[in-house]
Amino acid sequence: MTLPMILTLSRLAILPLFFVLMIVPLSWASYGALIIFVAAALTDFLDGFLARKLGQTSDLGAFLDPVADKLLTLTALIMLVFVHQLSMVGLLAALCILWREVGIMALRQAMAHKGHPVEVTWIAKVKTAVQFLAITLLLLAFAREDETINIRGDETINIIGQVLLVVAALLTMHSFMGYVQAALPFFKDANVQNHDEETL
Numbered sequence: 001m002t003l004p005m006i007l008t009l010s011r012l013a014i015l016p017l018f019f020v021l022m023i024v025p026l027s028w029a030s031y032g033a034l035i036i037f038v039a040a041a042l043t044d045f046l047d048g049f050l051a052r053k054l055g056q057t058s059d060l061g062a063f064l065d066p067v068a069d070k071l072l073t074l075t076a077l078i079m080l081v082f083v084h085q086l087s088m089v090g091l092l093a094a095l096c097i098l099w100r101e102v103g104i105m106a107l108r109q110a111m112a113h114k115g116h117p118v119e120v121t122w123i124a125k126v127k128t129a130v131q132f133l134a135i136t137l138l139l140l141a142f143a144r145e146d147e148t149i150n151i152r153g154d155e156t157i158n159i160i161g162q163v164l165l166v167v168a169a170l171l172t173m174h175s176f177m178g179y180v181q182a183a184l185p186f187f188k189d190a191n192v193q194n195h196d197e198e199t200l
Contacts, residue, residue: 004051005061007043011068014040015075022079030143037076037139041132044069066108069128070101076135085142090162093169097131100172104179111183121178127171134168137161 014036021033048065051057077094080086086094141158 002051002056002058002061003054004047004056005058005064007047007050008061008064008068011040011043011047011072012064015071019075019079022083030139030145033079034136034139034143037072038136040072041136044072044128044132067105070105073131073135074098074101076139080135080138080142083142085138085158086165087162090138090165093162093165096169097165097172100176104176107179107183121175123171123178124175127168127175130164130171131168134161134164137164 018033018036018040021029021036044065047061051061077098081091081094137157138161141154141161144154144157
C-alpha cells in the first residue's frame, strides 16, 4: 500500500475518534478533536501532493481522497452545529456547504459512470483551504470554552471563523455551479442520444 493511500485511509479511520472527542465531557477532549481535525486536513493536502510527486496515483485513491475530504468536512460541521458553536448565519453557511458536498458527490458519481471524471477547479481548492481554516478556528473557539463562567468559546475567534465559513459557503456555491455547467453538456448529449435511440 502506498503512502498517499495510507494517509487517505487514516483520514477516514480517525473520524470516529474526532466524533467521540467532540461529545465526551472531558476538559482536554475538545483540544484533542481540534488536533485531529488539523492533522486530517493536512493529510488532505499532503496525500494528493505525494501521489503526484511519487507517481503513485490510482483510480481508488482518486475516488477515496474526495470522499475522505467531504466526510471530514461533513462530520466537523455537523458536530459544530451539535455543540451550538454556530450562529444562525453560520448555520445557514454550514447548511449550504453540506448541501453542496452531498450534491458534488452525486455529480462525481454520475459523471464517473459516464466516463467523464470531474476535475477539481482552482476555486474549489481555495474553497477547501478557507473552509478548513474556518472550521479550525471554530473548533479552537469551542476548545477555549470556559464553562465556569458560561462563555461559549472565545468570541473573537468564533466570529472570525463564522465569517470565513460564510466566505467558504459563497465559494462553495460558486464552484458547484461551475461543476454543474461543465457537466450539463454531457447530460444533454446523453438525453439526445437516448431520445434518438428511442425513435429508431
